[in-house]
Amino acid sequence: MSKHASKIRLIMELRRSGITDTRVLAAIERIPREEFVLPTFADQAYENLALPIGHGQTISQPYVVAFMTQALQVEEKMKVLEVGTGSGYQAAVLSKMCRRLYTIERYRPLAEDSEKRLQHLRCHNVVVRVADGTKGWREQAPFDRIIVTAAGREVPPLLLEQLGDNGVLVMPMGPDPLNQSIMRLKKTERGIERESLLPVRFVPLVPGALPEASDF
Numbered sequence: 001m002s003k004h005a006s007k008i009r010l011i012m013e014l015r016r017s018g019i020t021d022t023r024v025l026a027a028i029e030r031i032p033r034e035e036f037v038l039p040t041f042a043d044q045a046y047e048n049l050a051l052p053i054g055h056g057q058t059i060s061q062p063y064v065v066a067f068m069t070q071a072l073q074v075e076e077k078m079k080v081l082e083v084g085t086g087s088g089y090q091a092a093v094l095s096k097m098c099r100r101l102y103t104i105e106r107y108r109p110l111a112e113d114s115e116k117r118l119q120h121l122r123c124h125n126v127v128v129r130v131a132d133g134t135k136g137w138r139e140q141a142p143f144d145r146i147i148v149t150a151a152g153r154e155v156p157p158l159l160l161e162q163l164g165d166n167g168v169l170v171m172p173m174g175p176d177p178l179n180q181s182i183m184r185l186k187k188t189e190r191g192i193e194r195e196s197l198l199p200v201r202f203v204p205l206v207p208g209a210l211p212e213a214s215d216f
């Protein structure tokens with residue numbers, strides 16, 4: 001099957017699975033996922049599969065990317081923070097839907113590769129930083145939306161602090177890797193509202209010091 005045909009098939013599959021936001025589907029259609037995975041997996045880029053991106057990390061299944069993007073309720077004028085740049089794929093998708101995207105990756109080689117890809121794809125409204133994302137990005141706060149693409153037990157408190165009024169934060173959370181769900185938190189006048197949306201399995205959010213290449 002041609003790349004175009006398999007992409008269309010994927011978009012139809014996402015629609016059937018409940019991804020109804022046409023802005024999300026359009027963004028996924030525009031971003032070449034094959035450029036974000038290891039070359040040996042390029043021919044599977046439009047299968048609904050999580051795939052390796054190197055350094056022991058994975059790019060999420062397209063359905064999960066689409067689901068989290070839809071759950072985030074992003075609008076054109078918004079400033080968005082992503083924690084866990086990984087390949088840069090989720091960042092590229094979001095960049096088509098918001099004003100500015102700030103994304104943090106703790107592992108420098110991944111951050112550098114994703115920055116190159118994002119430049120190549122002309123996603124000029126994305127800024128990548130190498131840092132511990134659990135601390136957020138104080139200089140750019142508050143954010144209208146925050147998405148965390150690695151799993152933790154709870155939302156890092158600094159991220160909640162850096163979420164603006166009426167802000168939405170989406171993150172996989174749970175007590176252990178077999179018990180995680182995508183959670184959505186909303187900052188309202190009445191406090192933080194929490195919803196559990198979808199059971200998932202994600203790589204862990206690792207707080208603290210940045211790793212050396214030899215750790216991988």
Ligand code: SAH
Binds near residue numbers: 059091203
């Ligand atoms: N959104 C990515 C997939 C993320 S995989 C994509 O579209 O490809 C999770 C990523 O989170 C990994 O790259 C991992 O290195 C990163 N990560 C884990 N803990 C982190 C932290 N504390 N700060 C920043 N990045 C972190």
